[in-house]
Amino acid sequence: MKIAVLIPCYNEELTISKVIGDFKKKLPNSDIYVYDNNSKDRTSEIARQSGAIIIKEPRQGKGNVVRSMFRDIDADYYVMVDGDDTYPAEFAKELLKPIIDGEADMTIGDRLSNGTYMSENKRAFHNFGNNLVKGLIGKLFKNDINDIMTGYRAFNKFFVKTMPVLSEGFEIETEMSIHALDKKFLLKEIPIDYRDRPEGSTSKLNTYKDGIKVLRTIVSLFKDYKxxxxxxxxxxxxxxxxxxxxxxxxxxxxxxxxxxxxxxxxxxxxxxxxxxxxxxxxxxxxxxxxxxxxxxxxxxxxxxxxxxxxxxxxx
Incomplete structure (x- = not known):
């Protein structure tokens, strides 16, 4: 059983070592891949020293990184997590269990159910944006998924190798969720804790610019799928x-x-x-x-x- 931990990164030198170390402890037999998306700091160097496999992705944007990850990495099961240390590695096995047991093709790390995202996230309008996207997709695609935009997920090979990635940026999570709903993949949400970035670490997500991209993606996918x-x-x-x-x-x-x-x-x-x-x-x-x-x-x-x-x- 081969497990791959996929970590998309852009300027995460403050947190990447801890993220790699935490996942090594929780999933000691897994292969940890860090995809460096044109970082200007020491992200690649620190990740390599921490024992991860480093792969460069020159096309800027998280969607481009995920496309390369899904194409390049061959494994039985996959865990995808951000390199900013906001998602605890302690929940990795809980995300993988339904996948390994055949109960889900994709599991979603739900940050919103237990309230930690509301208390930890300090960025203005992010809670509003998450609720808006959740409501729109819930109405348009008739589902009750609680956290559409989480970056903490697990997949089986069946989903990864049949997912056509079209997005280029942070709208990739929305695209994966809608694709899974439309194509009737088995989904399961796992409540997880969320913690805000440590001091000195800055988010690459632009609340307004990327929020508009996500809404545009929802409209475009609604047109394409329905x-x-x-x-x-x-x-x-x-x-x-x-x-x-x-x-x-x-x-x-x-x-x-x-x-x-x-x-x-x-x-x-x-x-x-x-x-x-x-x-x-x-x-x-x-x-x-x-x-x-x-x-x-x-x-x-x-x-x-x-x-x-x-x-x-x-x-």
């Missing part, structure tokens, strides 16, 4: 605007049998036609998405069969 309701909403809005613009024109025609508000009539007709086009697009794209899901299910079945054949051969 195009029919997405375009239905746009179609309804366009139709209502066309109706509001066109009502005076209709009333005038009923009263006088003439239309003098020609610009309003053309504008109303334009909005109604756009509404029809949007609805048609939604129907077509919804059919394509269903076909993609069918093909993806077949791909997952084929992956499992091939992987089992390799395992049997190795045994």
């Amino acid at each position: 195009p029919f309701p997405f375009f239905c909403v746009l179609s309804f809005i366009s139709f209502i605007i066309g109706l509001l613009v066109g009502i005076p024109v209709i009333l005038e025609f009923i009263d006088t049998s003439f239309i003098t508000k020609l610009p309003s009539a053309v504008l109303a007709l334009g909005f109604v036609l756009v509404s029809i086009v949007l609805l048609t697009n939604g129907i077509i794209l919804d059919t394509l998405v269903k076909q993609h899901k069918q093909n993806y299910e077949l791909f997952l079945n084929e992956f499992k069969i091939k992987n089992k054949a390799v395992d049997d051969k190795n045994e």
Whole structure:
């Protein structure tokens, strides 16, 4: 049983040694990989001295790092954790247990259930942002996941090797959660403690800039995964605007049998036609998405069969 601990890093020289040491104690037989994402400090040097395997990722952004991790590292089970020492290694085995027992394809380290994130996190609007993302994804994708954006997760090989990573930055956690929900992977949340960064360590997450990226990702993935309701909403809005613009024109025609508000009539007709086009697009794209899901299910079945054949051969 091969376990890989994946640690994406950017300028974490103050904390990386402790993170590596803690995970060595809790998972002594695991391989610890530190992916250095263009750090300007001694992160790589300290991580190497602490016994980790160092891999450089030149493309900036956490999503790019995770893409390389998932492509490059071959293991049976994976733990992904940030290098800032905010996630205690004591919970690593709890995250791995449902994966090893076959109860989950991905486990999520839930920072929000026990209240430690609310008390420890000192960054303004982060609690609001987490709740906003949780509420949006809960409504749009009909789920009750409590902590969508946590960076502490565990996976099996099945999930890692079939996850298409499209994000480039901090929106990667949101993408993984939505992908797992849409493709019916087994998910399980494990309540964990959270601690704030030590003094001198600074967050690389920009509350507003990265928050907007996350919200944009949610909208984009909603369009990609659920195009029919997405375009239905746009179609309804366009139709209502066309109706509001066109009502005076209709009333005038009923009263006088003439239309003098020609610009309003053309504008109303334009909005109604756009509404029809949007609805048609939604129907077509919804059919394509269903076909993609069918093909993806077949791909997952084929992956499992091939992987089992390799395992049997190795045994």
